[in-house]
Amino acid sequence: MSTIELKVPDIGDAKDVDVIEVFVKPGDVIKKDDSLITLETDKASMEVPAEVGGTVKEVRLKVGDKASEGTVVVVIEAGASATAPAPAAAPAPQAAAPTPAPAAAPAPAAAGGTIEVKVPDIGDAKNVDVIEVFVKAGDTVKQDDSLITLETDKASMEVPSPAAGVVQSVAIKVGDKASEGTLILTLAAAGAAPVAAAPSPAPAAAAPAPAPAAAASAAVAAPAAVAKVDEASFSKAHGSPSVRKFARELGVDLGKVKGSGPKGRIVASDVQAFVKSVMTGATASPAAAAGGSGVGLDLLPWPKVDFAKFGPIETKPLSRIKKISGANLHRNWVMIPHVTFNEDADITELEDFRKQISKEWEKSGLKLSPLAFIIKAAAEALKAFPEFNASLDGDNLVLKQYYHIGFAADTPNGLVVPVIKDADQKGLKQIAKELTDLSALARDGKLKPTDMQGATFTISSLGGIGGSGFTPIINAPEVAILGVCKSQIKPVWNGSEFTPRLMCPLSLSFDHRVIDGAAAARFTVHLAKLMADIRRLVL
Template sequence: MSQIVEIKVPDIGNYTGVDVIDVAVKVGDSIAVDDTLITLETDKATMDVPADHAGVVKEVLVKVGDKVSEGNVIVKVEATDAASAAAPATEAPVTPAIATTNTSAQSVAVKVPDIGNFSNVDVIEVDIKVGDEVVVDQTLVTLETDKATMDVPSTVAGKVTAVHVKIGDKVSEGSALIEVAAASASTAANTSATPAQNEVAEIKKQVAATPSAENNDLRAEIKSQVPQAFGSSDIDEKGFAKAHASPSVRKLARELGVDLARVTGSGRKGRITPVDLRSFVKSVMQKVEQGGAGASLGGGLDLLPWPKVDFSKFGEIEVKELSRIKKISGQNLARNWVMIPHVTLHEDADMTDLEVFRKQLNKEWERAGIKVSPLAFIILACVKALQEFPEFNSSLDGDNLILKKYIHIGFAADTPNGLVVPVIKNAGQKGLKEITQELADMSKRAREGKLKPQEMQGASFTISSLGGIGGTGFTPIINAPEVAILGVCKSQVKPSWNGKEFEPRLQCPLSLSFDHRVIDGAAGMRFLVFISQLLADFRRVSL
């Protein structure tokens, strides 16, 4: 007998009054467990709320624009899984996932379940490969419609023997996803734990087995209190709530004591996947193995712990949380500064003639609404320089230097939430007008927080411009795995000797930081002077 079940907003951290930005279901829809019902958005992240029951939607109690909190009812469903859940143990299994007549393994196809009226849905993530062991409810692939994403879980446990889909494929209900060598009743008994419990058990096993002859006391502490292996003993609840992750990933993170605010998501829109969580745990355990507690704080450098000071003893204070962007970029900057031997060179570029040309172009393009900034010219100059000095358009990979045939220019953009780096792809194939338009568009969307993750990836060289603020020079930190970065400060009129007299010239301070393992000082200065000469006489760009 069917029954009406209320599906509510799950644990979403300490947030209340969260905006509903998308409702993916309507009355009459058939839904499966883990189908996305609604999408919520905080001030920093979005999260999909999945169904925890299968059935037919009888009532939708929220709409786009509503605000919800944990425990609010989203939909009422005529549940179709209640009858099967209550079925006598003597009945035959509903699904063919597990045989009950013997203990041998059999190959079972896991297919796309009922996904509503959608067909030819894009596969945007594949979370498993041949040889992986999967458990019931473990995410296999992620699908995307024009309105929502949905994870497709496994209905069987066993070893993956074939994967029939890849990223970019289109699938519909009934399409085969994988083949699993599913064991029988004995395996069913062993896989009765939830995916989160299996993940926890496996990771705890790895933690307990961490070899570290010099850190026996530390390892014993990790065995007894797993969460302490992952940094702070206290979870930053605000950061945890803002993290873009599904309820199952949040549950696993809490069981492990992992602060999701410290985990970088690789999924769509920065979503944190189980793979990201495992990678984070693995990286922390490697640090423990390399050098104990000091390593977890200093990346194996055996640094002293950061000083803990009660500043309120000295006067009034205000505690302000770092934005998620600053947390992530801060970790990257610290790593890059410690790991890369930086050298920084400085040079002034005479922009006098270029500034006259820029103002002329702005008048000509005014009716088209195009306004050229000095940065557009600097990007083109860097493209020419990278073509002339290809080692600056490379990445270090162990003892090998990866020389890139493409030129993607990243530019640091200052936003209310922190620094982001949009990337102009294939800049060498674009003219000044196209680069100007792309600069304006990406800068605007960066300030609004609307850049897509793929628009901030793949840079081969970065420019950090403070030209709109001031300064006479600085030391930009290289954006690994790149090998160089150009810093730009505000142009100033300075006296310049022309051989007979001093004359006022508009000088733009340039600062080039480079990886000294790849580039020596002489090559760095040649590169910087080359850019300076191009900006002084922009006709050279066409040579």
């Protein structure tokens, strides 16, 4: 018998991914490819399978922990025939998450059941800022209750209590510096001698502190009044790690935000209201801070309604993908000046050709959708109009020499955006195959982070549903996005009579800081010409 550590395999660039399910416990007998845990990011979910079979001796992760490539999931005792695991193929991951939670240092028991609770292993970080203290002498705490929050320039983390008991004294305060081994408090443990500290919750993902010039990497320049962050003021503000991350992404100085939560704690809606107030030249009122909608120039509070008074209701939580992508969509809508241009493309000949080719490819099982043609045409249009294949970086425009087209895929958990890489270099058959494969992975929650990275332009197609136009939200740091609705037969004047033509509605949203209306019209008309006569795609 041999003992083997089964670890998280290669999951691309994703770090600190959330553990949302654990399927095994010590003593379980597992087979090769049995699911051990499920990881979830803001873009996808994935199950990590066992690389060999055996008996589970120890489970190193629990729901709520964070994991990255190489994090030990379980320790198993493999059978005689089992071999050490080969590097695992990357399961279908999700979005990036925070680093594995550092384990809290064991809390040595002193006489009379008193524990000295100290800062656990926090990697190489030294003299980390203490930004929150949640307890005081006399408080009763349970095991895993948060004691303090530490913050560096890259991440925040809460340190949990290693045992239940009563706080005797607190040795640290907000504004202090702490390192591994720094005494936090003494605790009179409840009952018998305490167990070793459980792993601390993973540091909340905190975006790298943006330069004062606001989110250049995301091409979402924050207003000057928002972008200048006073780090001393920021560190003293009363907000959770997730709120701090949100504020960092927007370049908001939390020290200037009025909190509407308990004891003045700043919540996400307060940050949103503050950004809106700066953009409209207003000052966020207490009512606005309490609201969170950011709707309207007067920043009225979000209405609180007891819906059950009017009839039966059901409360259903948003999926994690929708919650996290919602924050990104809100940021993009607020920070990017959107304008939408609409045009119809005559795809009568394109559709005839598509049906002909689909019959020829039918035996191979490959489906050729109109989206494959639109992706190919978009790549060619981007070559003719390079400013649409760019990103805003402060006062500079980054013009990309590659053409990676993202497409919005509808899944049970929300929208994700897989990417067709180098679409300009691929034929329709290869694009159609990648569309089919990526769409299937998206529906099954098995997309890798690398499958959703690097897009230079995005297409959101509602062609299979309906509609005649809409305003898609730009996917920062891109500067434009194309919306496509269901094609319809319409009468079109050919110079002598009206003839029935199949018309495809196109809706181009563009960043008006980079692209003006005339350029958007020329781009969309050019794209429509390419779709009307697909022979132009080979010129």
